[in-house]
Amino acid sequence: MIGDYTYTEFTSILAMQGFAGLTLFSVFVLMALGLAIIFGQMGVINMAHGEFMILGAYVTYLCSQFFSEYLPSLFSIYFFFAMILAFAASFLLGMLVEWGLIRFLYRRPLDTLLATWGLSLILQQAYRSIFGAREVGVTLPDWLMGSIALTDIIEIPINGLFVMGLTILITLGVYFAMFRSTWGKSMRAVVQNRTMAGAVGINTKMVDRMTFGLGCGIAGIAGSAFTMIGSTGPTAGQLYIVDTFLIVVFGGASSLIGTIASAFSISQAQSTIEFFLSGSMAKVLTLLTVVGILMLRPQGLFTLKIRR
Amino acid sequence: MLSIDKLHVAYGQSEVISNLSLDVTSGEIVAIMGRNGMGKTTLMKSLIGIIPSRGGAIKIGATAIEGLESYQRVASGLAYVPQGRMIFPTLTVRENIETGLTVTGQKTVPPLIYELFPVLLEMKDRRGGNLSGGQQQQLAIARALASNPKVLLLDEPTEGIQPSIIKEIARTLCRIRDEMGLSIVVSEQVLSFALDMADRVLVIEKGEFVHESPRAGIDEKKVSAFLSV
Numbered sequence: 429m430i431g432d433y434t435y436t437e438f439t440s441i442l443a444m445q446g447f448a449g450l451t452l453f454s455v456f457v458l459m460a461l462g463l464a465i466i467f468g469q470m471g472v473i474n475m476a477h478g479e480f481m482i483l484g485a486y487v488t489y490l491c492s493q494f495f496s497e498y499l500p501s502l503f504s505i506y507f508f509f510a511m512i513l514a515f516a517a518s519f520l521l522g523m524l525v526e527w528g529l530i531r532f533l534y535r536r537p538l539d540t541l542l543a544t545w546g547l548s549l550i551l552q553q554a555y556r557s558i559f560g561a562r563e564v565g566v567t568l569p570d571w572l573m574g575s576i577a578l579t580d581i582i583e584i585p586i587n588g589l590f591v592m593g594l595t596i597l598i599t600l601g602v603y604f605a606m607f608r609s610t611w612g613k614s615m616r617a618v619v620q621n622r623t624m625a626g627a628v629g630i631n632t633k634m635v636d637r638m639t640f641g642l643g644c645g646i647a648g649i650a651g652s653a654f655t656m657i658g659s660t661g662p663t664a665g666q667l668y669i670v671d672t673f674l675i676v677v678f679g680g681a682s683s684l685i686g687t688i689a690s691a692f693s694i695s696q697a698q699s700t701i702e703f704f705l706s707g708s709m710a711k712v713l714t715l716l717t718v719v720g721i722l723m724l725r726p727q728g729l730f731t732l733k734i735r736r
Numbered sequence: 737m738l739s740i741d742k743l744h745v746a747y748g749q750s751e752v753i754s755n756l757s758l759d760v761t762s763g764e765i766v767a768i769m770g771r772n773g774m775g776k777t778t779l780m781k782s783l784i785g786i787i788p789s790r791g792g793a794i795k796i797g798a799t800a801i802e803g804l805e806s807y808q809r810v811a812s813g814l815a816y817v818p819q820g821r822m823i824f825p826t827l828t829v830r831e832n833i834e835t836g837l838t839v840t841g842q843k844t845v846p847p848l849i850y851e852l853f854p855v856l857l858e859m860k861d862r863r864g865g866n867l868s869g870g871q872q873q874q875l876a877i878a879r880a881l882a883s884n885p886k887v888l889l890l891d892e893p894t895e896g897i898q899p900s901i902i903k904e905i906a907r908t909l910c911r912i913r914d915e916m917g918l919s920i921v922v923s924e925q926v927l928s929f930a931l932d933m934a935d936r937v938l939v940i941e942k943g944e945f946v947h948e949s950p951r952a953g954i955d956e957k958k959v960s961a962f963l964s965v
Contacts, residue, residue, distance in 0.1 A: 610834075610843070617824050617835045624822045627784050629810035629839035629883045682826075732826050732863070 440581040441703065449699030451588040451657055454595035456691040458650030459668055460675040461602050464687045466643035468676050469619045470636070472530055473541040476548035477672060478665025480644040483521060483551070484514035484651025485660040486559060492566040504569040507652075511594075514652040515645045522644025526637045534622070534636075548665070555662035563661035572656070587656040594653055598646065603684060605642070615639045678718050680728030690729055694718070737762045737919040738814075738887045743792035745775075745782040745943075752778045753943040756792075760887065765913055765920045767934035769927065771963060775943040776923035777819055780891040783921075784816040785809050796886060811839040815885035819892045821876045825865025829856055832864045832875055836882030848915070849878050852908055870901035877905075881912065888912070890922040894929050906932040927959060939963075 433441065459481055466474045491510035495503045525547065533540045572590055575583040606612040618625040618635045626632045651660075658664065675694055679686030694714055701710035722728070738760040745753040753775050760766050770776050781787040783794060785806040794802045796813045804812070815836075823832050833845050833856070850857040853874045859867060864875060873893055880888060890909075894902045910933050913920055924930045930937055937954055939947035939962045947962060949955065 610838075613827065613831050613834060614838065616827055616831075620824045620826060621822055623786055623806075624818065624824075625835065626806035627786060627810065627816045627818065628836045628879055629807050630835060631805075631807045631838075633805075 437581065440579070442700070443578075443582050444584075445700050445703045446696065447584055447588060449696040451585075451591055452699055453692050453695035454588075454591045455650060455654055455657065455668075456671065456675055456695050457595050457688055458598060458653055459647060459672045460679075460687050460691050461599065461684075462643040462646035462650065463672050463676050464679075464682075464684060465602075465606075465615075465646070466640060467673070468682050468687070469615065470534075470639060470643075471537055471619070472534070472640070473537060473544065474643075475541060475545040475669065476525075476551060477544075477644075477647055478667075478669040479548045479551035479555075480518045480522065480647040480665075481651035481654060481668065482555060482660060482662070482665040483518050484648030485655045485664070486555065486564075486651075487514040487517045487648070488652045488655045489559075489564050489566050489660060496567060504571060507569065507572070511649055511652045514648040516648075518648025518651070519641045519645030523637050523641040525644070526640040530640060531633070531636060548669075552662045552666075559662070561662060563659040563664070565659040566655045568656060591653045591656055594649075598649060599684075599688065602646065606684065611635070611638065674715075674718060678722065678728055680730040682732070683728070683730035686728055686730030737764075737797060738921065739793075739795045740783070741793040741795075743779075743782065743794065744790040745778055745787060746790050747787075751790075751943065753782065756944060758938070758945070760919045760921060762886075762919055763913060763917050764936065765909070765922070765934050767930035767937045768921065768923045768940050769925065769930060769937060769959060769963060770923070770940035771925070774940050776940055777891055778943075779940070780816065780818075780889050780921075780923055783809075783889055784814060807839070810883050810885075813884075813886035815880035815883050815888050817873075817876045817880045817888070817890045817893060819895060821869070821872045823864040823867075823872050823875050823879065825863065827864055828861050829864055829867070829875055830860040833878050833882050836879040839883050845882065849881055852881075852912065853878050870897050870905075873897055873901070873905065874908075877908070881916070885918055887919045887921065890920065892923055892925065894924065894926045902926070902929055903932070909933050925963060927956065927963065931956075 459477070463474065463477050466472050466477065488510040491506055491513060495506035529543055529547065530540060533543060568587060572587045575585040577583050606615065614625070614630045614635045617630060618632050622632050671694070675691045676687055678694065679690035697714050698710045701713055740756060740758045743753055743756045744751065756779070768776055768779070778787060782789045785804060789802055792802065793800060799812045801809045801812050801814065824835065827835070830845065833849060855871055856875060856878055859871065864872065867875060893905060906929055909920060912918065922934070931951060934951055936948070936950050937959060938945050939959060941962065947959065
């Protein structure tokens, strides 16, 4: 007996909360991956990252509406189209924002904070004017609903599994793009030394635009996945932006593995503590732990060991 | 191969290079000597396009490159090894060289580069930042050569490097000139290094060339006098 629960009940609770934590972890990772590129690599403090995610969520919502209205026969696979469109929409908006705003501010990181915060307010109001202030939810196709019963008590929701699989795929994709592709090499060269990258023949402006667009595009996919576990409102992105920055900073700004490890520990800690205490208590405890660890290791969990 | 005509470069109101002209023929090595603050680095930076030039013309062969972005100048056949090496510290040695391949469209490092710098082949999976100064200098030259240039600019390649490696770099640069047939412009403060490799020595003072001499029959005393404080 542990508290009011029997031992089996307790382990089931841990397993199910752990799984809920894994789903949260997946969305965190998807959001943090985009920010790890934009903030961790480029050093741009993008406060509008949450709004790029919500753009993806709204695109998914529009897609589900469109398919149920005009193409009901294909409704079961609409989600894949929605993800591609969500990526494309956020990617294009990201490139536009880079061209119109960010590229003037690479040498002034604190100004990007203000500028992108303003951008996030503009986007929020745009969503409110276009989609209304009420939250919208998407209808999931039948095969994504329901859950798999592992034992009598433990049930694993299918949409959670789907989001997780998606996260693994996108993470692998980002890893290969960053560390195995020509673009990734140019991107890492540009963020380390923009001037010198130009002087070895890399078109830095193009690489910057692609990089920012890609980070936003990944946020769009995160938004698409987000619709499966929560409803979408104009300000929903705000709830996640702080957590996402926390994850990227805690993980070590330029490390992909660090981002994943810190997303895992933060989301697991939150969802497990949340069940036993309250939500705000869970936030307080995780924040205190993170602050404590960052005081001992200001560079974050994972860093590259090189001479500077 | 490289021709500079009446180049002007200024930071705001202070003119650093005024009315400077230079012609480098194909396969020639030119050393530009001068004390600190005389405009060597500014000249190099304005040639590669890091600092905009205020006036004058720069040509590679028949292509005018003034006013172009750095990467376009590299595509036209100019390559640059900066002062202080400026390799990308978190990229591996191989990736560092590959960044230079961008304008050629190739994917793999040409074998000639590893042949010129065998130490880089040994270290190809190490991070650039973990190399010693001399190795980093070789890496920076290899990265510049990867873009298959017609003209190679080197800004004080001997700075902070031990004498035996300096000799080796001079030999390698001569070999590069002989095998790849490119022109080299090197800015230097070390006269012995310049005499080891240069066909022609120019002295820059306050943004203008004040002395010019082919290596044969150079008045070493006179050049040293320009270099001493």
